[in-house]
Amino acid sequence: MLRLVVRRLLQLIPTLLGLSILLFIWLNRLPGGPASAILGERATAADVARINRALGLDQPIYVQYGRFIKRLLELDLGTSVQTGQPVWDEFVLRFPATVELSVAAMIIAILVGIPLGYLAARRRGGWLDVASVSGSLIGICVPVFFLALLLKGIFAVNLGMFPSYGRLSTGLDATHVTGFAVLDGLLTGELDASGDALMHLVLPAVTLSSIPLAIIVRMTRASVLEVVGEDYIRTAESKGLEQKTVRGRHILRNALLPVVTAIGLLTGGLLSGAVLTESVFAFGGIGSFIRTAIDARDYPVLVGFILFIAMVYVLINLLVDLAYSVIDPRVRVH
Amino acid sequence: MSLQATTKANKVDRLAELTAQSETSAGVSLWREAYRRLKRSKMAIIGLVIIALFVLVAVVGPWVAPHSPSAQLWRGEVFPNKGLFVGPRAGNWFGLDNLGRDEFSRVIVGARQTLLVGVISMLIGLVIGAAVGALSGAAATLGGKVGQRVDTVIMRFTDIMLALPSLLLAVSIAAVMGQSLTTVMVAVGVVQIPTFARLLRGSMLAQGGSDYVLAAKALGVRKRRIALTQIMPNSLSPVIVQATLSLATAIIEAAALSYLGLGNPDPSVPEWGVMLAQAQRFFDNAPMMSVYPAVGIIITALGFTLLGEAMREALDPKLRG
Amino acid sequence: MPLLSVDELTVTFGGQGRKSNAVNGVSFDVDQGQVIGLVGESGCGKSVTSLALMGLLPRKGVEVGGRADFDGVNLLTMSQNEIRDMRGSQLAMIFQDPLSSLNPVIPIGIQVTEILQRHRGLKGEPARKEAAALLEKVGIPDPTRRLKEYPHQMSGGMRQRALIAMAVACAPRLLIADEPTTALDVTIQAQILELLKELVDQEGTALLMITHDLGVVAGLCDQVNVLYAGKVVESAGRRELFKHPTHPYTHGLLGSIPRLDAPRGEALSPIRGSINDRIAWADGCAFAPRCDRYELDCLSGPPGLSHPRAADHQVRCLHPVPQSTQPTEEVPA
Numbered sequence: 001m002l003r004l005v006v007r008r009l010l011q012l013i014p015t016l017l018g019l020s021i022l023l024f025i026w027l028n029r030l031p032g033g034p035a036s037a038i039l040g041e042r043a044t045a046a047d048v049a050r051i052n053r054a055l056g057l058d059q060p061i062y063v064q065y066g067r068f069i070k071r072l073l074e075l076d077l078g079t080s081v082q083t084g085q086p087v088w089d090e091f092v093l094r095f096p097a098t099v100e101l102s103v104a105a106m107i108i109a110i111l112v113g114i115p116l117g118y119l120a121a122r123r124r125g126g127w128l129d130v131a132s133v134s135g136s137l138i139g140i141c142v143p144v145f146f147l148a149l150l151l152k153g154i155f156a157v158n159l160g161m162f163p164s165y166g167r168l169s170t171g172l173d174a175t176h177v178t179g180f181a182v183l184d185g186l187l188t189g190e191l192d193a194s195g196d197a198l199m200h201l202v203l204p205a206v207t208l209s210s211i212p213l214a215i216i217v218r219m220t221r222a223s224v225l226e227v228v229g230e231d232y233i234r235t236a237e238s239k240g241l242e243q244k245t246v247r248g249r250h251i252l253r254n255a256l257l258p259v260v261t262a263i264g265l266l267t268g269g270l271l272s273g274a275v276l277t278e279s280v281f282a283f284g285g286i287g288s289f290i291r292t293a294i295d296a297r298d299y300p301v302l303v304g305f306i307l308f309i310a311m312v313y314v315l316i317n318l319l320v321d322l323a324y325s326v327i328d329p330r331v332r333v334h
Numbered sequence: 335m336s337l338q339a340t341t342k343a344n345k346v347d348r349l350a351e352l353t354a355q356s357e358t359s360a361g362v363s364l365w366r367e368a369y370r371r372l373k374r375s376k377m378a379i380i381g382l383v384i385i386a387l388f389v390l391v392a393v394v395g396p397w398v399a400p401h402s403p404s405a406q407l408w409r410g411e412v413f414p415n416k417g418l419f420v421g422p423r424a425g426n427w428f429g430l431d432n433l434g435r436d437e438f439s440r441v442i443v444g445a446r447q448t449l450l451v452g453v454i455s456m457l458i459g460l461v462i463g464a465a466v467g468a469l470s471g472a473a474a475t476l477g478g479k480v481g482q483r484v485d486t487v488i489m490r491f492t493d494i495m496l497a498l499p500s501l502l503l504a505v506s507i508a509a510v511m512g513q514s515l516t517t518v519m520v521a522v523g524v525v526q527i528p529t530f531a532r533l534l535r536g537s538m539l540a541q542g543g544s545d546y547v548l549a550a551k552a553l554g555v556r557k558r559r560i561a562l563t564q565i566m567p568n569s570l571s572p573v574i575v576q577a578t579l580s581l582a583t584a585i586i587e588a589a590a591l592s593y594l595g596l597g598n599p600d601p602s603v604p605e606w607g608v609m610l611a612q613a614q615r616f617f618d619n620a621p622m623m624s625v626y627p628a629v630g631i632i633i634t635a636l637g638f639t640l641l642g643e644a645m646r647e648a649l650d651p652k653l654r655g
Numbered sequence: 656m657p658l659l660s661v662d663e664l665t666v667t668f669g670g671q672g673r674k675s676n677a678v679n680g681v682s683f684d685v686d687q688g689q690v691i692g693l694v695g696e697s698g699c700g701k702s703v704t705s706l707a708l709m710g711l712l713p714r715k716g717v718e719v720g721g722r723a724d725f726d727g728v729n730l731l732t733m734s735q736n737e738i739r740d741m742r743g744s745q746l747a748m749i750f751q752d753p754l755s756s757l758n759p760v761i762p763i764g765i766q767v768t769e770i771l772q773r774h775r776g777l778k779g780e781p782a783r784k785e786a787a788a789l790l791e792k793v794g795i796p797d798p799t800r801r802l803k804e805y806p807h808q809m810s811g812g813m814r815q816r817a818l819i820a821m822a823v824a825c826a827p828r829l830l831i832a833d834e835p836t837t838a839l840d841v842t843i844q845a846q847i848l849e850l851l852k853e854l855v856d857q858e859g860t861a862l863l864m865i866t867h868d869l870g871v872v873a874g875l876c877d878q879v880n881v882l883y884a885g886k887v888v889e890s891a892g893r894r895e896l897f898k899h900p901t902h903p904y905t906h907g908l909l910g911s912i913p914r915l916d917a918p919r920g921e922a923l924s925p926i927r928g929s930i931n932d933r934i935a936w937a938d939g940c941a942f943a944p945r946c947d948r949y950e951l952d953c954l955s956g957p958p959g960l961s962h963p964r965a966a967d968h969q970v971r972c973l974h975p976v977p978q979s980t981q982p983t984e985e986v987p988a
Binding site: 231232 | 805
């Protein structure tokens with residue numbers, strides 16, 4: 001197990017190195033280069049030259065790259081143009097909101113998607129099957145930000161069932177412990193704060209869960225259909241096992257293997273969706289921040305975010321691989 | 335004719351007749367079988383109808399639109415800052431947009447740009463992705479030690495691209511290229527490259543290990559010939575399926591980029607993604623202005639998704655029988 | 656009374672429009688402790704017959720007709736739950752491909768103990784002990800360690816032994832083996848057959864052996880039923896069948912086996928065509944298109960059973976093979 005972790009971590013190095021090179025090239029290709037990114041578009045030539053010297057941009061390219069890497073290793077992602085604060089600090093501040101939203105969305109997608117996919121497969125051709133297959137096909141085709149607008153318009157603005165923006169109601173005095181609003185309320189015993197945060201979480205989480213949900217439903221369904229036709233299911237049936245044993249131990253256990261992998265791969269898309277969802281609901285996480293960074297051409301934030309996301313994505317996939325080696329004995333051997 | 339000969343002829347004829355009645359289903363080619371099943375698939379039919387309608391509107395749109403999509407003909411009737419909009423009415427079936435233009439005409443004319451964005455983005459991803467994937471796949475199957483090295487490097491590279499959320503990758507590209515329609519198409523296309531590359535490579539590797547390729551190798555067929563005549567054609571079907579599905583993704587992603595403010599800044603040429611991105615600012619007062627282009631995007635994407643999924647099912651040998 | 660009495664079993668696949676008959680009225684009996692062979696080419700309906708008896712055919716899109724009385728109770732009309740209680744305890748089955756027939760992500764031990772828990776109420780340590788004893792019984796060395804292993808860690812022969820252990824775990828009265836040796840190496844085949852024979856002799860279990868391999872039949876079966884296109888075309892004791900194959904199909908099957916004691920240079924006489932060249936039984940003999948002895952009257956409806964040689968040797972043919980041209984080799988004992 002440890003050997004697998006170490007090997008996978010070592011495999012990360014070339015990936016991250018390649019990524020840093022790409023980002024470095026990208027930064028140098030930006031219109032006007034970093035100088036105008038810092039000074040804005042009205043900078044004079046003399047200003048640009050001064051900044052370039054200050055940033056070491058007059059030095060050979062490999063020296064510049066070396067510095068770039070050194071700064072990255074020190075977690076120095078530069079300073080945000082928008083706020084003037086270090087990018088890393090801005091991320092740390094906003095990260096819990098995005099994690100909370102993504103986790104909530106994933107929980108919805110998994111808790112609804114797997115049972116729905118299973119039932120659809122077992123009643124193939126029935127109304128539930130037709131409904132969940134068409135629903136998931138449509139779900140993939142709805143732009144996330146439009147779904148966000150629609151849900152907000154209907155359930156927040158018109159019906160008033162949920163708040164339409166933010167993470168907590170204004171005026172609510174909640175204590176911050178972990179930065180995860182729902183969890184903080186539970187930890188400090190401020191249950192009203194927890195409830196309030198939960199209400200704020202519903203619409204964004206439902207929005208964000210739409211695509212992973214659609215994919216999990218379809219994958220589970222396809223996977224269950226395949227497993228049900230396997231010889232070992234026939235063997236299990238031939239042993240006269242009770243239906244719940246056949247379902248749980250034999251069908252689901254095998255059918256969920258590919259779904260676990262898919263869940264790992266979905267995290268990248270989830271973070272894309274978070275940018276769009278958070279910006280519609282002004283959720284105040286990294287997504288909202290990135291949305292404004294795009295408008296403000298806040299490049300240090302974008303670079304930092306890309307590296308950050310790449311790390312998260314790679315780590316989640318590492319976790320999925322590890323989880324996979326636990327649940328699939330065939331992988332353990334090699 | 336002797337009696338014996340007649341009986342004999344009778345015997346054979348009668349037998350042939352009865353044998354013909356009993357069903358046999360041997361010897362149907364993969365593609366013919368796939369086509370037969372595609373014709374029976376409701377998903378495929380609905381998808382095709384949607385796509386046909388969409389393409390038709392895209393082609394004839396500018397000629398059949400009742401009004402100019404860019405002229406602000408009813409400018410004086412709409413006051414977005416006061417929350418005053420004009421909904422559907424005679425002559426303006428979808429009402430007016432925030433600048434007093436006929437929304438119906440804009441939706442009709444916008445189909446063309448939307449199709450264009452989808453097709454060109456998909457082609458960028460397909461052509462480059464397939465080239466990269468084919469190179470990688472050919473190197474891995476036929477190239478020996480050096481080939482495997484090449485393959486590993488290429489696949490690491492696609493790993494890096496896959497590690498990035500597609501939207502962020504698109505945003506980064508857009509940041510370098512500036513705000514334009516070309517930017518959107520390139521950004522969305524580039525995002526699709528690793529998908530196509532991995533798909534083609536994976537399917538080539540699967541084919542490369544198959545018995546008929548082994549047989550061709552044993553017969554001494556040259557490597558390049560095996561790659562071109564044996565491996566490539568058999569690896570293409572998943573790529574075709576992916577291309578169809580990619581058209582849907584491209585249209586949706588393009589809309590998301592427009593929402594993030596990276597779309598086509600030219601207001602005279604309507605495009606659904608840009609229309610939706612601009613209309614969403616007025617969603618609380620004039621939701622239908624967002625709904626029209628959004629429904630256009632959803633239905634079109636659905637059409638390509640349905641056809642793609644139906645093709646995938648039709649081509650899947652596991653589902654045959 | 657026979658343990659299992661199958662009477663005019665029919666299985667039809669497909670709904671309206673495209674129906675196809677996999678089994679067209681199969682009848683045979685299995686007595687207590689007897690080994691019965693069901694022989695035929697792939698596609699003749701032998702596997703479908705076994706699945707129908709076990710109640711393992713899908714409920715949708717499949718019609719099952721006729722009777723199959725097990726101990727006087729018709730298996731075919733049982734409810735899902737009734738047949739579930741029978742499976743594994745009264746009736747058990749061994750399948751063809753041991754690798755795909757074992758759940759790849761669950762240790763062998765659990766796959767054995769789960770049936771003990773279901774039908775014999777054994778749990779925990781006693782179940783594990785019993786499972787180890789079962790593995791030992793089917794000739795798996797070091798059974799306690801093997802219980803923790805996964806199917807992919809075992810050899811093909813070991814996997815089939817494990818499957819047999821599961822099948823005999825609750826001492827069923829009827830064991831159905833569907834091509835249990837086809838996926839195995841020749842040397843392993845013999846061992847597995849030997850094991851089956853031993854188990855059946857020890858426990859007095861009846862065995863329904865489904866195979867295309869006449870060698871397996873010759874080594875194991877008391878009574879043989881030859882199946883063609885979903886119907887029994889010939890049925891006789893093993894000795895009788897091998898000595899006097901009377902249906903042209905059986906005759907052809909035996910003629911297609913290469914023999915060491917045949918005169919040098921003598922050609923094999925294969926049956927021409929394939930099982931796809933057939934006509935519906937309603938129109939006549941399904942074997943007619945491939946038959947050397949075909950006459951026009953073969954097409955006048957389904958041929959009935961007759962017994963031209965002995966009362967317990969039934970043949971479904973209007974023009975059975977005359978005695979003089981029959982092979983008369985010694986039958987393996």
